[in-house]
Amino acid sequence: EVQLVQSGAEVKKPGTTVKISCKVSGYRFTDYYIHWVQQAPGKGLEWMGVVDPEDGKTMYAEMFQGRVTMTADTSTDTAYMYLRSLRSEDTAAYFCTMGTGSYTFEHWGQGTLVAVSS
Amino acid sequence: DIQMTQSPSSLSASVGDRVIITCQASQDVRNNNLNWYQQKPGKAPQLLISDAFDLEAGFPSRFSGSGSGTDFTLTISSLQPEDIATYYCQLYDSLPLFGPGTRLEIK
Numbered sequence: 144e145v146q147l148v149q150s151g152a153e154v155k156k157p158g159t160t161v162k163i164s165c166k167v168s169g170y171r172f173t174d175y176y177i178h179w180v181q182q183a184p185g186k187g188l189e190w191m192g193v194v195d196p197e198d199g200k201t202m203y204a205e206m207f208q209g210r211v212t213m214t215a216d217t218s219t220d221t222a223y224m225y226l227r228s229l230r231s232e233d234t235a236a237y238f239c240t241m242g243t244g245s246y247t248f249e250h251w252g253q254g255t256l257v258a259v260s261s
Numbered sequence: 262d263i264q265m266t267q268s269p270s271s272l273s274a275s276v277g278d279r280v281i282i283t284c285q286a287s288q289d290v291r292n293n294n295l296n297w298y299q300q301k302p303g304k305a306p307q308l309l310i311s312d313a314f315d316l317e318a319g320f321p322s323r324f325s326g327s328g329s330g331t332d333f334t335l336t337i338s339s340l341q342p343e344d345i346a347t348y349y350c351q352l353y354d355s356l357p358l359f360g361p362g363t364r365l366e367i368k
Contacts, residue, residue, distance in 0.1 A: 187359055
């Protein structure tokens with residue numbers, strides 16, 4: 144059974160960095176990309192970017208470019224998402240997700256709530 | 262850049278009603294690269310329909326998808342209380358893009 148298990152909720156100050164982890168199981172980690180999706184409270188889904196665990200290559204959505212970094216640790220089958228220079232608008236749930244087809248998200252983590260507040 | 266709209270943005274219907282949610286893209290969606298997700302409150306989204314038509318395992322047959330080009334439809338043939346959720350379309354071309362969502366409530 145494919146599972147993606149994310150790290151717990153975070154409360155961060157503006158200007159700081161949050162690191163969210165996504166540990167996968169049930170398949171070979173390097174076979175499929177890991178994507179990250181943001182959902183602000185009461186809002187829709189926003190694709191943030193993708194990391195290829197096989198070679199570490201990334202692609203980021205324009206609105207997060209310069210503030211986000213996505214990595215993958217093949218020794219622990221864990222993907223990470225770092226979001227820097229946090230502001231109140233970054234208060235949201237963040238999901239990791241993957242699928243066997245390109246950009247079809249079959250499996251999701253449970254989500255990590257990040258609250259940014261002074 | 263391609264834009265996506267969904268209508269209605271919210272919908273209140275009765276148990277047993279036929280419910281239709283539409284998703285429109287500003288450009289042709291190649292190869293029917295259009296998915297639908299169901300998201301219940303406080304939960305992660307779940308893939309409901311892939312490639313415009315293919316119902317995912319575990320979902321009842323009252324859900325169906327149709328459409329092509331720029332216009333796609335999600336239909337629930339007979340609304341059930343457990344279908345209360347927000348539904349998102351998502352296209353994938355060069356990059357994935359989600360529609361704004363349709364919130365479905367029971368009347």
